[in-house]
Amino acid sequence: MGIRNEVYSSFIATGTAPGADDVAGALGLDENAVAVAFRRLHDAHALVLRPGTTEIRMLNPFSAVPTPHRVEAAGRSWYANCAWDALGIPSALHTDGAVRSDCPDCGEQLELEVLDGELVRGAELLVHFVVPARRWWDDVAFT
Amino acid sequence: MLFLRSEEHLERWLDANGWEPGASMSAATLNELARRWWRSRLEPDWRPRTAAESQAILDQVGLSGDFWRLT
Numbered sequence: 229m230g231i232r233n234e235v236y237s238s239f240i241a242t243g244t245a246p247g248a249d250d251v252a253g254a255l256g257l258d259e260n261a262v263a264v265a266f267r268r269l270h271d272a273h274a275l276v277l278r279p280g281t282t283e284i285r286m287l288n289p290f291s292a293v294p295t296p297h298r299v300e301a302a303g304r305s306w307y308a309n310c311a312w313d314a315l316g317i318p319s320a321l322h323t324d325g326a327v328r329s330d331c332p333d334c335g336e337q338l339e340l341e342v343l344d345g346e347l348v349r350g351a352e353l354l355v356h357f358v359v360p361a362r363r364w365w366d367d368v369a370f371t
Numbered sequence: 372m373l374f375l376r377s378e379e380h381l382e383r384w385l386d387a388n389g390w391e392p393g394a395s396m397s398a399a400t401l402n403e404l405a406r407r408w409w410r411s412r413l414e415p416d417w418r419p420r421t422a423a424e425s426q427a428i429l430d431q432v433g434l435s436g437d438f439w440r441l442t
């Protein structure tokens with residue numbers, strides 16, 4: 229199994245992002261080589277590391293840190309990085325899913341549900357992009 | 372980007388933060404985008420898309436115009 233696939237498999241199973249040492253142990257690889265691979269995946273926008281480290285912050289569409297967007301699917305739950313990623317988790321897993329988030333204006337909980345790929349609950353809610361598409365990767369945590 | 376309850380809530384939130392409006396869509400449209408954007412992400416042979424491939428997905432759900440140009 230490749231490094232990227234091992235990272236996703238581990239994260240989906242545990243909800244915790246593996247370190248380079250964990251992946252190295254699972255695949256029988258050198259830890260430094262895995263750290264280099266993490267940086268290469270970061271540069272390719274395949275995952276996002278904390279600045280100056282090899283700690284995974286985002287494993288898109290999953291978030292390795294708590295966010296306002298919680299997704300339940302296939303009997304498990306994870307955080308998503310944003311609204312788009314929250315709906316991306318059921319898509320990536322090819323399964324149904326439920327999203328809980330909060331309206332940033334009033335603080336009320338918002339609930340959405342994806343069933344057979346269709347948004348059957350919460351379809352009337354709005355999503356707003358502050359940042360134009362060509363600048364999304366200037367600061368991918370703020371779009 | 373975030374989910375908001377309605378246009379009224381969006382306007383208040385933008386005013387409170389002093390942000391200019393960007394672009395809005397319904398959660399239903401975002402779900403269509405998410406379905407196309409993320410469905411191959413966990414495939415073992417996944418590779419990052421080219422900008423043109425990503426732009427084509429935005430176009431498929433009707434997100435065209437300068438705000439949605441990736442390059």
